[in-house]
Amino acid sequence: GGSASASTIKQVKLERESELRIEVGNETPLKLRLLNGSAEIFGSELAPEMWLTFPPRLKFAVFTWYSATIEMDGATETDYTADETPMVSYVNVHAVLEGRRNRAKALSPNDSEASQGPRVIVVGPTDSGKSTLSRMLLSWAAKQGWKPTFVDLDIGQGSITVPGCIAATPIELPIDPVEGIPLEMPLVYFYGHTTPSNNVDLYKTLVNELAQMLETQFARNAESRAAGMVINTMGWIEGTGYEVIKSKPDDDVNADKLLLHAIDTFKANVVLVLGQEKLFSMLKAVAKSKPNVDVVKLQKSGGVVSRNAKYRQKSRGYRIREYFYGLANDLSPHSNIANFSDLLVYRIGGGPQAPRSALPIGADPIANPLRVTPVNIDRDLLHMVLAVSYAKEPDQILSSNVAGFIYITDIDIQRKKITYLAPSAGELPSKYLIMGTLTWLET
Numbered sequence: 030g031g032s033a034s035a036s037t038i039k040q041v042k043l044e045r046e047s048e049l050r051i052e053v054g055n056e057t058p059l060k061l062r063l064l065n066g067s068a069e070i071f072g073s074e075l076a077p078e079m080w081l082t083f084p085p086r087l088k089f090a091v092f093t094w095y096s097a098t099i100e101m102d103g104a105t106e107t108d109y110t111a112d113e114t115p116m117v118s119y120v121n122v123h124a125v126l127e128g129r130r131n132r133a134k135a136l137s138p139n140d141s142e143a144s145q146g147p148r149v150i151v152v153g154p155t156d157s158g159k160s161t162l163s164r165m166l167l168s169w170a171a172k173q174g175w176k177p178t179f180v181d182l183d184i185g186q187g188s189i190t191v192p193g194c195i196a197a198t199p200i201e202l203p204i205d206p207v208e209g210i211p212l213e214m215p216l217v218y219f220y221g222h223t224t225p226s227n228n229v230d231l232y233k234t235l236v237n238e239l240a241q242m243l244e245t246q247f248a249r250n251a252e253s254r255a256a257g258m259v260i261n262t263m264g265w266i267e268g269t270g271y272e273v274i275k276s277k278p279d280d281d282v283n284a285d286k287l288l289l290h291a292i293d294t295f296k297a298n299v300v301l302v303l304g305q306e307k308l309f310s311m312l313k314a315v316a317k318s319k320p321n322v323d324v325v326k327l328q329k330s331g332g333v334v335s336r337n338a339k340y341r342q343k344s345r346g347y348r349i350r351e352y353f354y355g356l357a358n359d360l361s362p363h364s365n366i367a368n369f370s371d372l373l374v375y376r377i378g379g380g381p382q383a384p385r386s387a388l389p390i391g392a393d394p395i396a397n398p399l400r401v402t403p404v405n406i407d408r409d410l411l412h413m414v415l416a417v418s419y420a421k422e423p424d425q426i427l428s429s430n431v432a433g434f435i436y437i438t439d440i441d442i443q444r445k446k447i448t449y450l451a452p453s454a455g456e457l458p459s460k461y462l463i464m465g466t467l468t469w470l471e472t
């Protein structure tokens with residue numbers, strides 16, 4: 030595929046409750062518009078006749094509840110129509126959530142328990158459509174005037190900001206099918222790695238920080254409290270299920286534990302399980318002791334596209350590129366030069382561990398996973414993506430969210446100068462930078 034000639038205009042007629050599934054070609058964008066009828070992309074309605082331009086490689090579906098004619102202009106990798114989708118079951122979940130929001134709103138905001146809207150957490154294997162379902166639930170809620178909070182715990186393929194972060198942002202409008210989640214002032218915590226096993230304690234600590242911060246915001250804002258949240262998680266459960274993960278020798282790295290930790294920490298009361306029978310029964314069993322938690326099994330959409338590790342790695346790179354340059358190259362990042370002494374780089378946990386023989390008798394050779402240590406600036410920082418912390422003192426780094434990111438493009442050891450790319454010119458909002466293992470090769 031992908032070799033179709035340029036400017037091939039094509040019309041597709043969609044019947045009731047069917048969808049057009051599209052993978053945009055690898056090289057060129059695809060233009061698409063709604064000619065007549067009504068249709069939506071992941072919960073966000075299309076305006077009639079307006080051309081939308083989708084960037085290369087994007088995978089999405091145009092769904093209609095009634096009927097629609099879609100016009101496409103450009104090459105696709107694949108496009109086909111499907112009339113079997115789980116959309117009715119998804120919108121039924123939305124209707125239940127809507128009922129809970131209305132109930133929460135009607136109750137006194139002074140009763141912080143009862144006036145709390147639904148807190149939904151979406152779980153399942155990687156490539157089960159978790160991000161997509163989260164997005165639909167948010168867009169449908171926003172369309173009805175709610176401002177639900179989107180929480181993204183997926184450090185591998187997050188949809189709010191660069192990989193390696195957990196983040197939250199209020200969704201005030203249906204999510205734009207091309208642009209995605211708006212980047213205005215999200216609340217972001219930098220974990221710095223793309224898998225939780227790098228530092229499970231740090232991951233949990235940041236999840237706690239984010240949850241606490243949201244709790245504080247909800248306490249002041251009855252409207253967002255009633256709207257509730259939708260929490261997207263990472264594909265913690267791989268392949269044949271959580272047993273694979275359970276058999277790992279290091280019990281602390283148990284993926285299901287992180288899942289349960291997230292459910293507890295955010296006080297989730299609706300758990301949506303996508304396409305994983307074993308995970309569903311495990312969570313169902315756990316929920317027996319939690320009468321307020323509903324665990325619901327949902328079918329995975331046949332349209333969800335599986336992405337292998339290499340693709341995932343690549344799309345992380347695209348995501349970082351998008352942060353600095355914009356989706357359509359519409360941002361102009363700025364290259365800055367600083368002295369080594371201007372920037373203070375820190376690392377959390379990790380690092381080379383002293384061998385037991387080098388330590389005093391009785392000392393623990395395992396580095397404290399939450400220790401914040403200064404990093405010497407050297408060539409190792411080249412091509413790293415660092416977070417700019419809001420911390421005012423080093424001891425606040427662990428509990429502080431981040432303002433944004435910089436990308437190290439050159440280290441001049443002789444002249445003690447560091448060159449970095451930042452979203453804009455001028456001084457960084459703070460001199461405290463956090464380093465993890467997140468790298469990028471600008472292409």
Ligand code: ADP
Nearest residue numbers: 050088089090156157158159160161332333334
């Ligand atoms: P997960 O979050 O579980 O890893 P995603 O929701 O990101 O999975 O879905 C994986 C990919 O499949 C994404 O690129 C998404 O846009 C695409 N996708 C999901 N549902 C559909 C669909 N119905 N038709 C076409 N593509 C889809």
